Amino acid sequence: MWTSEECAKYFLCLEEEVFDFKCSAGLFFDVNRQICDFKLNVDNCDITAETVIPKPLLAEANCPEKNQLGCADGTCLPQDYFCDGSQDCTDGSDEAYCDVEHDPNGATPCNSSSCLLPDCFCSKDGTRIPGNLHPSQVPQMILLTFDDAINDENWELYSQIMFPSELQNPNGCPISATFFVSHQYNNYHYTQKLWNSGHEIAVHSITHRGPEEWWSYNATIEDWFDEMVGQANILNRFAKIKMEDIRGMRVPFLRVGWNRQFLMMKEFGFVYDSSMTVPFSNPPLWPYTLDHKMPHTCTGKPFLNKVDRNKQVCPSRPYPGLWEIPLNQLEVSDFTCAMVDSCPPNLSGEDVYKMLMHNFKRHYLSNRAPYGLYFHSTWFRNPDYLSAFQKFVRDIRKQPDVWFVTNWQAIQWIRKPKTLDQIPRFEPWNCRRRFEKIDTACSIPNVCKLHSRVFQQDRYLYTCSECPQKYPWIRNEFGLE
Numbered sequence: 001m002w003t004s005e006e007c008a009k010y011f012l013c014l015e016e017e018v019f020d021f022k023c024s025a026g027l028f029f030d031v032n033r034q035i036c037d038f039k040l041n042v043d044n045c046d047i048t049a050e051t052v053i054p055k056p057l058l059a060e061a062n063c064p065e066k067n068q069l070g071c072a073d074g075t076c077l078p079q080d081y082f083c084d085g086s087q088d089c090t091d092g093s094d095e096a097y098c099d100v101e102h103d104p105n106g107a108t109p110c111n112s113s114s115c116l117l118p119d120c121f122c123s124k125d126g127t128r129i130p131g132n133l134h135p136s137q138v139p140q141m142i143l144l145t146f147d148d149a150i151n152d153e154n155w156e157l158y159s160q161i162m163f164p165s166e167l168q169n170p171n172g173c174p175i176s177a178t179f180f181v182s183h184q185y186n187n188y189h190y191t192q193k194l195w196n197s198g199h200e201i202a203v204h205s206i207t208h209r210g211p212e213e214w215w216s217y218n219a220t221i222e223d224w225f226d227e228m229v230g231q232a233n234i235l236n237r238f239a240k241i242k243m244e245d246i247r248g249m250r251v252p253f254l255r256v257g258w259n260r261q262f263l264m265m266k267e268f269g270f271v272y273d274s275s276m277t278v279p280f281s282n283p284p285l286w287p288y289t290l291d292h293k294m295p296h297t298c299t300g301k302p303f304l305n306k307v308d309r310n311k312q313v314c315p316s317r318p319y320p321g322l323w324e325i326p327l328n329q330l331e332v333s334d335f336t337c338a339m340v341d342s343c344p345p346n347l348s349g350e351d352v353y354k355m356l357m358h359n360f361k362r363h364y365l366s367n368r369a370p371y372g373l374y375f376h377s378t379w380f381r382n383p384d385y386l387s388a389f390q391k392f393v394r395d396i397r398k399q400p401d402v403w404f405v406t407n408w409q410a411i412q413w414i415r416k417p418k419t420l421d422q423i424p425r426f427e428p429w430n431c432r433r434r435f436e437k438i439d440t441a442c443s444i445p446n447v448c449k450l451h452s453r454v455f456q457q458d459r460y461l462y463t464c465s466e467c468p469q470k471y472p473w474i475r476n477e478f479g480l481e
């Protein structure tokens with residue numbers, strides 16, 4: 001007989017190394033489904049080898065009723081039960097083959113005669129320019145994004161070094177970027193200031209918890225709400241960011257959460273996700289809506305029996321009107337990388353400059369898909385990298401058709417494409433927005449010393465709002481007693 005202790009243990013093999021994991025207290029590891037679940041739901045703890053879940057028969061079962069499909073053992077169930085996230089076939093076959101290629105309720109391929117701007121955008125291979133403009137008429141958008149907490153570790157970089165006032169877009173507006181903010185150690189006073197100066201603030205979860213695969217495999221829809229809507233609430237309360245200005249999200253570690261993540265996004269009203277990486281592609285891909293099947297393969301095929309847990313788990317269902325800003329990869333000699341800091345670590349400053357420029361040209365000289373540069377602030381601690389980046393920015397700024405915009409500004413352009421000569425009158429890219437006094441960051445924030453039950457210690461929260469009673473956290477995002 002196996003003990004509870006043993007049933008909670010599981011192992012992951014990544015790149016030929018074995019890692020130990022343990023389910024949270026009270027949960028067992030389900031060998032077939034490869035997730036932690038309540039003890040009652042797990043009856044396969046004694047299985048020592050991973051059993052192969054059989055393929056469902058689907059239409060081949062010749063079910064008597066319309067809208068029914070067959071499990072692997074021939075049992076007929078309503079089509080809706082397949083790939084809905086809960087197991088209905090006793091053999092588990094209804095939930096075992098649920099990537100975009102196998103989900104019987106999956107999104108259909110792009111249909112460009114019915115998928116029309118501004119609310120729907122797709123193309124067969126994802127490389128088509130919105131509005132079918134000629135590349136020479138398309139502004140080359142640069143999307144700078146920064147993930148994780150904003151605080152004293154990176155404030156100088158974000159407030160002065162990266163965005164000096166002389167660095168402007170062709171219309172004279174300051175250049176802007178997108179910040180995907182996670183809660184722990186985040187300074188909400190600084191966050192409010194960045195929002196006030198025209199940057200976009202988006203969501204990157206409250207806990208940023210590990211293990212990484214939790215986001216793809218274990219997080220329930222409730223967890224997705226708690227993490228992402230919770231963080232939107234925190235940003236709204238403590239950085240005073242208007243709810244309607246919180247539009248985007250990025251999953252921690254880019255661990256896309258299959259349909260569960262996107263169901264939450266649709267319910268809450270998020271406008272876009274920016275977590276899916278595209279296999280290296282020349283030319284690169286434009287953002288698209290999830291009305292139809294994604295125009296690229298998900299980097300990994302996790303639902304096929306051999307689970308590669310190092311890969312992404314993309315949504316299989318359609319989500320009309322929801323945008324994906326996919327992460328095109330950078331090419332650096334023989335490598336490709338999605339986040340700039342996941343590129344090979346041994347590059348010199350000169351290599352970095354060449355890499356930024358080479359990939360810029362792959363966009364600028366082809367279909368001008370937005371060029372995303374995705375950072376964590378620590379990457380800039382290498383002074384050679386910082387100056388290589390600054391030189392790159394100065395050099396491309398000389399082009400009159402290069403624009404540094406936020407993700408939301410990019411989506412607005414895609415929704416209503418404008419040629420270069422129309423852009424001076426394109427409202428979403430001007431910088432005339434004035435913040436009301438009540439929305440403007442205070443000069444001296446409240447410094448709240450708060451006890452955190454979770455961390456069993458005090459944490460500081462910087463905010464222009466009133467101090468809460470407890471350190472805000474998941475399921476208590478307003479920090480109530």
Ligand SMILES: [Zn+2]
Pocket residue numbers: 147148182204208252253
């Ligand atoms: Zn992160």
